[in-house]
Amino acid sequence: MPFQYLDELAEGFLTTLSLTLLSAVGALVIGTVLAAMRVSPVPVLRAVGTTYVQLVRNTPLPVLAVLFALGLPVLGPSFGFFTWAVLALAVYTGAFVCEALRSGINAVGVGQGEAARAIGLGFGQTMRLVVLPQAFRTVVPPLGNVLIALTKNTAVAATISVADITLRSNALITSSADPLGVIGASALAYLVITLPLGLAVDRLEGRVAVVR
Amino acid sequence: MSAAVNAFGDPLGPRGRRRALVASVVSGLVVLVLLYLAYRRLSDRGQLDARRWEELLSGEGLEFLATGLVNTVRVAAVAIVTSLAVGTVVALGRLSRLAPVRWVATTYVQLFRALPSLLLIIFSFYGLNQLFIDQGSATRVSAEVAIVLGLTLYNSAVIAEVVRAGVRSLPRGQSEAASALGLRRGQAQRFVLLPQAFLRMLPALVSQAVTTLKDTAYGTVIGFDDLLRRGQLAGETTRSPLQGLVLAAVGYIVLCFVVSQVAAYLERRVTRRFGGRTQVTGVEDVTT
Numbered sequence: 080m081p082f083q084y085l086d087e088l089a090e091g092f093l094t095t096l097s098l099t100l101l102s103a104v105g106a107l108v109i110g111t112v113l114a115a116m117r118v119s120p121v122p123v124l125r126a127v128g129t130t131y132v133q134l135v136r137n138t139p140l141p142v143l144a145v146l147f148a149l150g151l152p153v154l155g156p157s158f159g160f161f162t163w164a165v166l167a168l169a170v171y172t173g174a175f176v177c178e179a180l181r182s183g184i185n186a187v188g189v190g191q192g193e194a195a196r197a198i199g200l201g202f203g204q205t206m207r208l209v210v211l212p213q214a215f216r217t218v219v220p221p222l223g224n225v226l227i228a229l230t231k232n233t234a235v236a237a238t239i240s241v242a243d244i245t246l247r248s249n250a251l252i253t254s255s256a257d258p259l260g261v262i263g264a265s266a267l268a269y270l271v272i273t274l275p276l277g278l279a280v281d282r283l284e285g286r287v288a289v290v291r
Numbered sequence: 292m293s294a295a296v297n298a299f300g301d302p303l304g305p306r307g308r309r310r311a312l313v314a315s316v317v318s319g320l321v322v323l324v325l326l327y328l329a330y331r332r333l334s335d336r337g338q339l340d341a342r343r344w345e346e347l348l349s350g351e352g353l354e355f356l357a358t359g360l361v362n363t364v365r366v367a368a369v370a371i372v373t374s375l376a377v378g379t380v381v382a383l384g385r386l387s388r389l390a391p392v393r394w395v396a397t398t399y400v401q402l403f404r405a406l407p408s409l410l411l412i413i414f415s416f417y418g419l420n421q422l423f424i425d426q427g428s429a430t431r432v433s434a435e436v437a438i439v440l441g442l443t444l445y446n447s448a449v450i451a452e453v454v455r456a457g458v459r460s461l462p463r464g465q466s467e468a469a470s471a472l473g474l475r476r477g478q479a480q481r482f483v484l485l486p487q488a489f490l491r492m493l494p495a496l497v498s499q500a501v502t503t504l505k506d507t508a509y510g511t512v513i514g515f516d517d518l519l520r521r522g523q524l525a526g527e528t529t530r531s532p533l534q535g536l537v538l539a540a541v542g543y544i545v546l547c548f549v550v551s552q553v554a555a556y557l558e559r560r561v562t563r564r565f566g567g568r569t570q571v572t573g574v575e576d577v578t579t
Contacts, residue, residue, distance in 0.1 A: 123315045124314070137505075139543050140508075141512075145519060146533075153338065153532060202307070231406070231408075238511065258421045261418070269410075273405055274405075
């Protein structure tokens, strides 16, 4: 029975949960700034945003985590592995948040922006009153999927020995000699986070959806 | 410098252009200052010293890393092929008329899509070997096989959803026409639906291949000799951990970038061919 391992996974579960929450906040901040840079009319900012997204999206997350935790300390900063894991996850997921937001902004019809301009709204007003409210609605499902993917991606912390669900399951497999039970338990532990998240996204989507 | 446009693609007016120019200059300066600070930090800590790079970039060092790169590519290639095969079978299961087959396929997809691929790799390695030991069997799963297995479990579940979405996206007329011609359901799927669906899904499938390629780096946890591990090892032996890892990262970035470009190219081709009315990319994990 997988349930007998839930106790032993509880601590790992809390670690995974805090990794998810902390890096989600970081990723949303980074992603929003990047998206603003990428849709801005300033070529330099656009180039910086594009370069960031291209570089980070094409780097495997474990490579980023190991590079951060074992490579960057030679430059001075010394954090715990948990902090490095949060940083790597936030930096990585930020690129995907940016793309989700940007596709939401691009999905708002060109006519909307033109109409706003035609009735005399400035750039800031157009963005604030017309484009962003509509973009927010289309962005809910992809953003939700990014957050669900982030929850699973927190497993990367196990590669730099942060004791999350994955690392604890790893230890339990050998100590309990019951691999199937352990995988069942850790599957449950991840589902406890991802399923409510998925449901919440569905509900939010239903509430803000616009019929176009 | 391309003509300055705002977020809606309108050309900017004279005041907007002036502001964009000022912002460009200011942000350009900020970027330069940041780059200079990074450079200063790197050189102050002696991280740019030639000796830190020489050994890694010597013939021997590069050969060591290249072997890791080859291992990464090999595992990724095998995992992509097996994921595609298993994913297609599971997708057909989800489209089956037999309810029990649908249930099994749905459970497979929901379970394995919800788990981190690292957990599946660890389970394929430690879990299976533990099972073999318990049963007194002499069979062992190698790290390479475990990575392929773990990645296949995860990616086939994702690909099954892509394939299913692809088949569903075809107009009803296709399967109706097939049955009007006297094709049985299986034949219609094989000769009419799947070939068209695969063409439409091609960009999504190639993006998923990039994900698979990136996820092979988790193999380093179970001791697989891939590019990440070799970068780490090379860095340790030459006492230049940052440089070793940076070189490994560059290898991955180049590799993934090339495959991503293929995906973008295919996307353009497919969109042109179907006049932009195909969107089979809306499956969640495809981009992450």
